[in-house]
Amino acid sequence: MTQFFKFCFILFLGCSTVTSAQDKKQQKEIKKLSEKACECTDDVSSALIKEEIIDKINFCITQAIVNEQMDESLKELKNIQKLLKETKWETRVENGDTVYVADKGSKSVILADKNFQEIQDYMMKNCKRMKTLIGSEDLASDKSYSSNPEAMKFYTEGNKYAEKGKNDKAIESYKKAVKADPEFAFAWDNLGLSYRKANNYEEAIKCYNKSLEVDPFGILPLQNLAVVYEYTKDYKAAAGTYSKLIESDSNNPEGYYGAGRAYYMAGDYEKGVDNMFKAFVIYTETRSPYASDAQNNLAFFYSDLKKQGKEKIFEDMAAKNKVDIK
Known part of the structure; x- marks a missing residue:
């Protein structure tokens, strides 16, 4: 490695x-x-x-x-x-x-x-x-799907509209699904995604938070919530959300990758570089296709820190994560 x-x-x-x-x-x-x-x-x-x-x-x-x-x-x-x-x-x-x-x-x-x-x-x-x-990120739990036939009907309908790019119609169908079953986690997730595609970030955040109320262990809504915070340039909120993802699953490199990016953009270079190194190490060990994305981010971090005369942060975090860059 x-x-x-x-x-x-x-x-x-x-x-x-x-x-x-x-x-x-x-x-x-x-x-x-x-x-x-x-x-x-x-x-x-x-x-x-x-x-x-x-x-x-x-x-x-x-x-x-x-x-x-x-x-x-x-x-x-x-x-x-x-x-x-x-x-x-x-x-x-x-x-x-x-x-x-x-x-x-x-x-x-x-x-x-x-x-x-x-x-x-x-x-x-x-x-x-x-x-x-x-x-594909949908990991099913007891709250993921609905036992309500009407809710499932609207959910399936919404998925079909989403696949065809008919986002407005998908939103209406997902809204009907969660109205029929307010504890339908995947329907809340997809409704949030549809709002995000429509650039309605405020509603997207509400949907993801609702999904997390229904299923506090949902990985997908946590990831998507963090992404929305990044879109709105609320990097501190994004970093905090990715940190919750890490707490939920410390072996999931997605949390470290997102936290690395968000912390760095929020100006916390040390946490940004540290988390990105952690993501890179896991990606590399698992031979994940995302290893090259982590490489690109680390290369950018180093270049940016070097311009600021702060490359020691990069070197210290590399040593902390047992990565030899010399």
Whole structure:
């Protein structure tokens, strides 16, 4: 983890980025493998918890990488052995890499992580299914849904309007849903989201707070409430809300990421950098696609603090989080 961050830190603050260093052939390969991995994500269920979704997406990426190299290895093997009909493979690990050795001595090294980060970043920008899966946050509880048929009818109706971009109609349907069942948490969440899309932040805040009254342990309304506070530039309120999210689930990097951003914008640089480092460490350890977002924020923080002559804050927080940036 430490070496990984040092590498990325140099890239973001140095002369070049990964993309600019890649030749056209490599970019083409990344695009090809990203598209294959994206197809694989069609089989990933959005009903899984986020950690499982990320694991399955990452498996799709690794599978695409390995399959491509196996295909290339077999092609090369055929050339070397003049279309050998049968090949017996011995599998072993050399220096951390999986190595496949053919029965006649031909060796093929399979790098399961080859361009992994670049493929993951490409998919985050271009794979619609991946973005949908990563964005799914609705963790159900006893208060999430309603046993009232009328409330569920209006909720489903609202979802259909929302999917079609008919936000005004979605708002009316969700309002009918919460009127039929005032303790319908997901309906309050979606009503808040619809108000947010309509730039009616005051009503959005009311809806998210209502959802939290119904279900105090709701993760989604906490996250969305913090986002609305950021939209209204109330960074202190946003930071406080993200801190509640961290208290709710200290292993959730989203809380640290949001708190890092909000605290920094509120002028509390130390807490901002500290929380962003915590988010980056968790994202990296779980191989989350959001690791690059945390990198970008940290690079900005460092650049901004350096201009102010306060880079020691960054260095101290890096040391606190056991990240070597030297």
